Amino acid sequence: MTRYVVRRLPSAVLVLFGASVLIFLLLRLVPGDPATSLAGPDATPDTIAAVRHQLGLDRSIPAQYLTWLGDLVTFDLGRSYIIGGQIADLVGNGLVNTVVLAAAALLLAVVTSVVISVASVARPSRLLSAVVAAANTVAIALPVFVTGVLLVLVFAVVIPVLPAGGVPPDGFIARPDIAVQYLLLPSICLALPVAAALTRFLTESLRTELGKPYALTARALGIAHWQIVTRGALRNALPTMLTALGIQTGQLLGGAVLVESAFAWPGIGQLIEQGISRRDYPVVQVLLLLSVAVFVIIQLGTDLVHAYLDPRIRIGGKS
Numbered sequence: 001m002t003r004y005v006v007r008r009l010p011s012a013v014l015v016l017f018g019a020s021v022l023i024f025l026l027l028r029l030v031p032g033d034p035a036t037s038l039a040g041p042d043a044t045p046d047t048i049a050a051v052r053h054q055l056g057l058d059r060s061i062p063a064q065y066l067t068w069l070g071d072l073v074t075f076d077l078g079r080s081y082i083i084g085g086q087i088a089d090l091v092g093n094g095l096v097n098t099v100v101l102a103a104a105a106l107l108l109a110v111v112t113s114v115v116i117s118v119a120s121v122a123r124p125s126r127l128l129s130a131v132v133a134a135a136n137t138v139a140i141a142l143p144v145f146v147t148g149v150l151l152v153l154v155f156a157v158v159i160p161v162l163p164a165g166g167v168p169p170d171g172f173i174a175r176p177d178i179a180v181q182y183l184l185l186p187s188i189c190l191a192l193p194v195a196a197a198l199t200r201f202l203t204e205s206l207r208t209e210l211g212k213p214y215a216l217t218a219r220a221l222g223i224a225h226w227q228i229v230t231r232g233a234l235r236n237a238l239p240t241m242l243t244a245l246g247i248q249t250g251q252l253l254g255g256a257v258l259v260e261s262a263f264a265w266p267g268i269g270q271l272i273e274q275g276i277s278r279r280d281y282p283v284v285q286v287l288l289l290l291s292v293a294v295f296v297i298i299q300l301g302t303d304l305v306h307a308y309l310d311p312r313i314r315i316g317g318k319s
Contacts, residue, residue: 008303012296019292020072024065027281034279038081055081068285082280083271090271091286098256098267100172104183105190105252110245112191113198118234121206122226132199139196144255148189148262155185165264186263190255194248201244202237209233246302250295 035052036043043051052058056067071078077087120132139147156164163182172179209215210233218228257269264270268287275283 023288077286078282080283082278094268094271104187109191109195112195116199117202122229136196139192145258145262151185186259190259194252202241205237205240206233209236246299249298
């Protein structure tokens with residue numbers, strides 16, 4: 001396993017380096033001058049030039065990139081010159097809220113997909129299959145911001161049983177019962193498309209496993225169908241689900257931007273939106289690179305678990 005990890009690390013580092021270059025250059029192509037925005041509409045050219053010098057924007061692009069890369073290596077994220085405050089503090093505060101929301105949504109999506117997939121395969125029913133297929137189609141087709149508006153309209157306006165947005169005033173630990181109420185709507189909104197995609201992957205994988213010789217032999221020996229599904233097919237279908245889970249987790253983090261805006265959830269998504277709208281380049285650069293790093297870590301972790309479950313992968317064979 002250690003050798004497999006060592007083989008995968010160079011590609012992960014290369015992806016992060018390439019992403020840092022691409023993010024840095026793309027932000028320089030965005031119309032608008034941060035120095036002009038910071039100095040104000042009535043600033044004189046001398047004032048704008050002074051601001052540009054203070055921010056280091058008057059240096060060459062390679063010099064700016066190397067300075068930024070050096071600061072990242074030393075964990076000096078810099079200061080937000082428009083939103084205000086240290087970027088490390090802004091990211092830290094938003095990251096806690098985003099991680100809590102993403103973890104709740106991911107747990108909800110995984111549990112829902114496993115329960116529905118196992119039920120659909122263990123107790124085959126045309127009606128259940130039709131209902132699950134229709135629900136999956138709707139969950140994937142509807143954008144998360146539309147789902148969020150519908151959830152708020154139904155459960156916070158028409159039937160006011162849950163908060164419309166925001167985070168628990170006393171934090172997530174002081175009052176877990178209150179925290180669950182604030183988490184429920186945004187986590188459901190974020191989890192729905194992920195759960196639908198995972199359900200499709202896992203259901204098809206379970207059906208494939210049930211057609212293999214070991215499942216047919218077990219059925220011929222008189223073993224109950226639900227035992228074959230839960231004790232044999234489900235375990236063998238997990239590697240396929242893990243691969244899909246890694247991809248869907250990245251999409252879940254991307255959807256968190258819209259969900260946080262819909263539910264006024266002060267996380268990384270809202271911070272990215274503020275940084276882009278205000279042209280706060282240092283904040284946007286760090287957040288975009290952080291998003292890429294999280295996705296790379298998730299993919300690497302998924303591959304490691306997959307390799308643990310399937311030894312052929314870590315010894316260089318085909319899965």
